[in-house]
Amino acid sequence: MHELIAAYCNTLKLGSRIAKNYSQIEAETHEEFLAKLLAMEIEARELNRKNALLKQAQFDVLKTFGDFRFEKMSIPNTIDVEAIKTASFVDKKENLILYGSVGLGKTHLATAMGVEACNRGKRVRFFRTSSLVNQLLDAKAEGSLKRFMKQLNKADLIICDEWGFIPFEKEGAQLLFQVISDCYERKSLIITTNLEFSKWNSIFYDEKLTSAIIDRIIHHSHLIVFEGSSNRLENSLMKVR
Numbered sequence: 001m002h003e004l005i006a007a008y009c010n011t012l013k014l015g016s017r018i019a020k021n022y023s024q025i026e027a028e029t030h031e032e033f034l035a036k037l038l039a040m041e042i043e044a045r046e047l048n049r050k051n052a053l054l055k056q057a058q059f060d061v062l063k064t065f066g067d068f069r070f071e072k073m074s075i076p077n078t079i080d081v082e083a084i085k086t087a088s089f090v091d092k093k094e095n096l097i098l099y100g101s102v103g104l105g106k107t108h109l110a111t112a113m114g115v116e117a118c119n120r121g122k123r124v125r126f127f128r129t130s131s132l133v134n135q136l137l138d139a140k141a142e143g144s145l146k147r148f149m150k151q152l153n154k155a156d157l158i159i160c161d162e163w164g165f166i167p168f169e170k171e172g173a174q175l176l177f178q179v180i181s182d183c184y185e186r187k188s189l190i191i192t193t194n195l196e197f198s199k200w201n202s203i204f205y206d207e208k209l210t211s212a213i214i215d216r217i218i219h220h221s222h223l224i225v226f227e228g229s230s231n232r233l234e235n236s237l238m239k240v241r
Helices: 002-011 017-024 030-057 081-086 106-119 129-141 145-153 170-183 207-218 231-240
Strands: 095-099 124-128 157-163 188-193 221-226
Touching: 017 030, 030 106, 030 124, 081 106, 095 106, 095 207, 106 124, 106 157, 106 188, 124 129, 129 145, 129 157, 129 170, 145 170, 170 188, 170 207, 207 221
Parallel strands: 095 188, 095 221, 124 157, 157 188
Antiparallel strands: none
């Protein structure tokens, strides 16, 4: 009988999970057994879907809100901590700009929000901004830019980490502008940067392009400012002490 059940599951494309685990279900009625069996399958599929979304996001390191400290952040009244922790701003196609010096937790927060978005079934892509530009340039050189852009367009949230750390060549800046334009009012962006808006022209070397990028990013955006001493420095000093 077990082999027959396994064969039926295979025919119905249910995988091997039901055949392996049905005998462990305890129930007093057929209805209760069926309900528990279906619940088990739904839970397993949901977990697999979340894991697939996390893998697809390509985070550098997985971070959550479990050990994140909010005291070094200045949050505007246009958004609250709950919206940040649930990543509900993605539903509204709003953007977040995380601005402040290095080591204050910008990348941690961006990643934690991205992970939560994945947990809620959203498609997320995480990039170091310089890596995104390099991938765009490589895709264009290889004739696969259209396919790469199509993949980006499937995302609900794109995270650009370390925005402004490295200046871009003209072609790279134009390709990045294309990504930002495609995101506008269609998906959410999270940008982490230590560079104030007035200095963004030092990245793109083109005032009109810089103005166009800033205009698209700040519309529907929330600016979160990080202040204080570096978390990494504090942790290092604690270890020394």
